[in-house]
Amino acid sequence: xxxxxxxxxxxxxxxxxxxxxxxxxxxxxxxxxxxxxxxxxxxxxxxxxxxxxxxxxxxxxxxxxxxxxxxxxxxxxxxxxxxxxxxxxxxxxxxxxxxxxxxxxxxxxxxxxxxxxxxxxxxxxxxxxxxxxxxxxxxxxxxxxxxxxxxxxxxxxxxxxxxxxxxxxxxxxxxxxxxxxxxxxxxxxxxxxxxxxxxxxxxxxxxxxxxxxxxxxxxxxxxxxxxxxxxxx
Amino acid sequence: xxxxxxxxxxxxxxxxxxxxxxxxxxxxxxxxxxxxxxxxxxxxxxxxxxxxxxxxxxxxxxxxxxxxxxxxxxxxxxxxxxxxxxxxxxxxxxxxxxxxxxxxxxxxxxxxxxxxxxxxxxxxxxxxxxxxxxxxxxxxxxxxxxxxxxxxxxxxxxxxxxxxxxxxxxxxxxxxxxxxxxxxxxxxxxxxxxxxxxxxxxxxxxxxxxxxxxxxxxxxxxxxxxxxxxxxxxxxxxxxxxxxxxxxxxxxxxxxxxxxxxxxxxxxxxxxxxxxxxxxxxxxxxxxxxxxxxxxxxxxxxxxxxxxxxxxxxxxxxxxxxx
Numbered sequence: 001x002x003x004x005x006x007x008x009x010x011x012x013x014x015x016x017x018x019x020x021x022x023x024x025x026x027x028x029x030x031x032x033x034x035x036x037x038x039x040x041x042x043x044x045x046x047x048x049x050x051x052x053x054x055x056x057x058x059x060x061x062x063x064x065x066x067x068x069x070x071x072x073x074x075x076x077x078x079x080x081x082x083x084x085x086x087x088x089x090x091x092x093x094x095x096x097x098x099x100x101x102x103x104x105x106x107x108x109x110x111x112x113x114x115x116x117x118x119x120x121x122x123x124x125x126x127x128x129x130x131x132x133x134x135x136x137x138x139x140x141x142x143x144x145x146x147x148x149x150x151x152x153x154x155x156x157x158x159x160x161x162x163x164x165x166x167x168x169x170x171x172x173x174x175x176x177x178x179x180x181x182x183x184x185x186x187x188x189x190x191x192x193x194x195x196x197x198x199x200x201x202x203x204x205x206x207x208x209x210x211x212x213x214x215x216x217x218x219x220x221x222x223x224x225x226x227x228x229x230x231x232x233x
Numbered sequence: 234x235x236x237x238x239x240x241x242x243x244x245x246x247x248x249x250x251x252x253x254x255x256x257x258x259x260x261x262x263x264x265x266x267x268x269x270x271x272x273x274x275x276x277x278x279x280x281x282x283x284x285x286x287x288x289x290x291x292x293x294x295x296x297x298x299x300x301x302x303x304x305x306x307x308x309x310x311x312x313x314x315x316x317x318x319x320x321x322x323x324x325x326x327x328x329x330x331x332x333x334x335x336x337x338x339x340x341x342x343x344x345x346x347x348x349x350x351x352x353x354x355x356x357x358x359x360x361x362x363x364x365x366x367x368x369x370x371x372x373x374x375x376x377x378x379x380x381x382x383x384x385x386x387x388x389x390x391x392x393x394x395x396x397x398x399x400x401x402x403x404x405x406x407x408x409x410x411x412x413x414x415x416x417x418x419x420x421x422x423x424x425x426x427x428x429x430x431x432x433x434x435x436x437x438x439x440x441x442x443x444x445x446x447x448x449x450x451x452x453x454x455x456x457x458x459x460x461x462x463x464x465x466x467x468x469x470x471x472x473x474x475x476x477x478x479x480x481x482x483x484x485x486x487x488x489x490x491x492x493x494x495x496x497x498x499x500x501x502x503x504x505x506x507x508x509x510x511x512x513x514x515x516x517x518x519x520x521x522x523x524x525x526x527x528x529x530x531x532x533x534x535x536x537x538x539x540x541x542x543x544x545x546x547x548x549x550x551x552x553x554x555x556x
Contacts, residue, residue, distance in 0.1 A: 032434065058436035066434070072427035083424050086417050087436030093445075096417040103417075146435060 001026060001037075001209040008154070013176065013186040015200035015217070017193065019229055023209040024189045025067055028156050031187075032064050033057040045153065059087065063152035067159050067189070069139045073132035077123070077142050080131050081114030082107075085149035110149075117145040121175065137168045144175065154185040161192050173199055197221065205229065253400055257393045266392035270464060272504040273399035274457050277406050278477075279484040279500040280493070281453035287490030288414060289446040290426030291345060294478050295336065295352035298359040299329040299454025300461070301472040305363060305370060307459035308379045308468055318382040322459045329455020330448050337447040341440065360473035375469030379462050395464055402460065406453065411493055413449070422446045426491075476518065483521050487528050487535050495537025502536075 001023045008014045016024050029035040031042050033054040041050040044062055058064075072080050089106050096103035118124045121141040126134055131142060140160065147155055160176070161169045169192070176199050180186055190196050196203060197217040205213040205220060207229040213220050220226055260266050278296055285293040306328040307321030316324075340351035363370050370376065382389045382398065389398055413419050421442045424432040432439050462468050480503065488499020507517050532539040 034430070034433070053438070054433040055436050055438045058434060064434055066431070070428055070431040070434075072424060072431065074427060075423070079420075083420055083432075084435040086420060091417075093418045093421055093442070097412055099412075146431075150436060 015196040018206035063147035064156040071131040084146035088150040298356040300458040303455030303458025304462040325459030329451035333451025363470040489535030489537025492537035
């Protein structure tokens with residue numbers, strides 16, 4: 001990737017689009033610490049987070065989902081949420097070895113938050129089922145819930161509606177808007193342009209690792225370079 | 234949903250402990266008691282492998298190394314320095330832990346496959362050192378005359394005494410292990426096994442979690458080694474043999490990697506059965522290999538997985554609702 005420079009303002013929903021192989025997921029990986037950029041920097045909430053490991057980035061309130069849906073397969077849905085949330089309770093890994101009052105309270109908080117998120121996404125019924133037995137759509141929703149367990153200030157979604165049926169697409173669009181209304185800034189990779197045009201305030205277009213356009217959806221949609229990148233000449 | 238067939242866990246644990254307490258009354262020969270004590274040592278060692286392999290999903294071939302290091306550390310401290318078993322036990326645990334950290338820091342950064350090779354090499358290396366550093370270890374001649382344990386001025390020399398001493402250690406270890414895997418740290422260890430990338434994405438420092446799991450495994454291995462040294466009163470470099478690794482793998486895999494009671498049962502069964510059947514040792518190794526192959530194809534979740542599947546098949550099925 002070269003010459004990719006952009007910013008996302010607090011409270012925005014920004015779409016990240018571009019043909020396959022244009023570097024969208026690579027960009028996510030650089031921002032969230034899974035890859036270290038050779039040059040350039042990533043600034044989040046006024047702090048330089050370039051090269052920080054993924055877990056530190058996550059703990060700063062920058063959460064992400066994956067293109068290939070990722071859940072902990074042998075844990076139940078609720079256990080997945082506990083696992084995703086426990087790093088964000090501000091206590092050491094070693095605490096909770098003894099069944100103290102405090103550790104029980106922290107545990108209860110995780111459960112309450114987890115069940116609440118499952119209810120919001122409409123998948124309360126699968127709380128006690130192993131994640132591997134959930135349908136693809138349910139896993140996608142669970143993954144978003146997991147990202148939300150940290151109460152992130154910014155969420156990076158990698159193709160949230162890929163392979164999802166039309167009813168669920170509508171639901172996910174609604175969740176994205178609701179989360180945003182609740183104060184979560186979003187950067188969304190999505191191939192479904194209808195969804196991008198519908199929910200995003202602003203769109204960034206990548207092609208072969210370069211930023212070729214950015215602006216409001218309606219403007220980007222008619223940009224000559226964008227059309228060329230997508231459809232050829 | 235629990236009926237007569239599914240007694241409460243507490244009842245099962247109490248029964249198991251009671252049975253364990255009564256065991257020496259049933260096992261009247263010294264030979265049987267010896268097998269029981271060895272079983273107890275193996276329970277601790279099998280749990281040490283289970284934590285890394287069953288919970289963190291990392292195959293470690295180093296348990297015999299920590300076992301041997303613990304045995305030598307404890308034996309040398311009491312023979313050369315004259316320290317008591319209890320100091321030796323603590324030092325053996327510490328030595329296991331420190332070596333695990335020293336090996337873990339570089340090797341856990343590698344791929345999972347490379348980690349396996351490093352742990353195997355470490356065990357082989359430990360054996361070479363034990364064999365050749367003759368000034369310290371007397372090499373292949375071994376270290377005889379490791380003193381017995383003293384507890385409140387009384388020397389524990391009988392097998393029954395050892396059985397109860399080890400039973401206390403086993404109960405403490407199992408209880409501690411249960412608490413660990415049920416805790417925040419235990420959940421973190423399982424997250425590493427299930428999906429390391431996702432674990433990092435939700436804020437887990439997986440490098441440190443893996444190191445902790447490996448370190449605790451080293452600690453348990455060292456403790457088991459110290460007990461063995463003082464119980465048998467003689468150790469030599471054959472402690473590091475691959476034979477022990479194979480035994481442990483059988484116990485953990487067939488018992489049910491990633492479960493506590495499955496692995497405890499695995500350690501008990503695979504110590505008791507071969508001894509009682511009195512099979513020729515080399516034939517036993519061969520049989521173990523066959524049993525392992527068969528079990529992985531028939532019951533990949535081990536004993537614990539098999540029982541769980543059986544219990545679930547007895548329950549009314551839970552239908553997933555579509556979203």
